[in-house]
Amino acid sequence: MGSIWELDYYSRPILDENNKKIWEVLVCESPLDTHTKADSLFRYAQYCPSTQVNSGWLRTALQEAINQAGEAPLKIRFFRRQMNNMITKACQDVGIPAQASRRTLMLNQWLQQRMEQVYPQEPGYQEGTNASVRLESPLPQRLPDALEGQQWIFVTLQGADFAEMHEWEIGFGESFPIEFANLSPSARIPGVLIFSPRALPLAGWMSGLELAWLRLDTNKGTRLILETGATESWILANMKNPQTIAEAKAFEEAKQKANGVHFIGVQFDRQAESFAGFWLLQEVNLP
Template sequence: METWEIDFAARPWVDAQGKKVWELLVCSRSGNYRYFAQCSQKEVTRAWILDNLGKAMVESGQKPGQIRFLSPSGMLEQACIQLEIPSRMSRRVFWVRRWLYDREQNVYPTYEGYCPQPLSSIPPQPLPDPLVAQRWAFVSLCAADLMGISTDRLFGEVFPLDLAPETVVPGLVFFSPRATAMAAWMQGVEPVAVQFCDKERLILEAGAGERWVVVRPRDRAIQQEASLFEERKIPSQGFHFLAIQAGVDSEEPTGFWTLWDTPPS
């Protein structure tokens, strides 16, 4: 049974009465189904969510095997319990995040009553000891090869990509003799994105909002590699990946995750 990704939250615009407008975005992990609904602040109830999830299931002809949701919502969690669908909050909801990013860039600014919300993030912290690698390297794969990777025997998660097979997808590999333990730990923290920030820090984003400094590259050649890593996110539409291997000569990774970040402007 398929996983659905959902975001239910107030959006950055208000209606004629000056009240926040809420939106429910639903999409399948395969990317072949979407459902959209809006409501006013006073309509935000568990009953409204149940009604619209029911409509989505009828329209799609399926009941999802699980639901991952982006924004915290006790009402959505309770609705999922009532529908007997396992659910949890996660930022590894790349299809719904891409949809939301498109609306933030191209839809909401066209609305009367648009109120842009300032972006905020917590200061990055040192990388936890269990995730400190012996070595690391920037690498790349074509989209076809990336989609051919199976995580059945690995830690990790590979997402379907709507990219041309020859598209170059950038990545970061951690090398460590503790690869199995590191990959198990990484699985628990749910990696979301790797970013080269301010041209001075390589940041790993994970979990609900964690940000960790992988390295502060001082060498000019490494800084150039990091900049190229960011540039390659443009043709890959923000998709990139993280891998963990025991060593450079290992035949396959111990862990592999597809990641997504808003493409560099």
């Protein structure tokens, strides 16, 4: 199986000699399972002068990253929608699919670390936020009728349970070591299991969505929302039963206590010992 990379190409809180913001490309490898070691993941960083910000410069940097890594990734994820055209073109020019995605766990952590420890040491550093441009997100969509789960329940696993995830029978899915989210083996990880006679088509459809995280929405009733891609979201469930609503609120509270980590699983029925799909997720605050 090949690798997946996460990419950010944006201005940093550093000014050059002409009082213009310096840009930077960051590339890091996505952890794909619970046994990934942090020091085994590829990383690449390079500053870019503001006068050279274009897809051509980014294409050259990507080619250099590929040369350093020794092989190209299967795809590249990026979360900044306003950079969509430039990033997509540069990736196409080196023959790699680009995917808008909020599943950028390692990139988010690396950016935070550089904001705190690297950029303040640079000449021209400007203290303060380096906020990204905020774009409106579309309203949540209904799941396709043929893919709606017949039943679903809230469940909880211990962090230690995920150490054996490589032994589980899973059709579609992705995970990461819970240690990457600063969680201990004793941490309680909440999740949702979906049961459907069309479990495999449902899991296959979900696998192409770049799953980001689940969240509880109480603005229009009580709904469980699945966030995907860079902006998309889906109504996984509408809740009206008081007990179910209480369970949903408990799920959301447990998720916050687990640093945003949670999971979603898809099975044929409650007696199934395998998963058509299983994803370990983390809700994060993107820059």
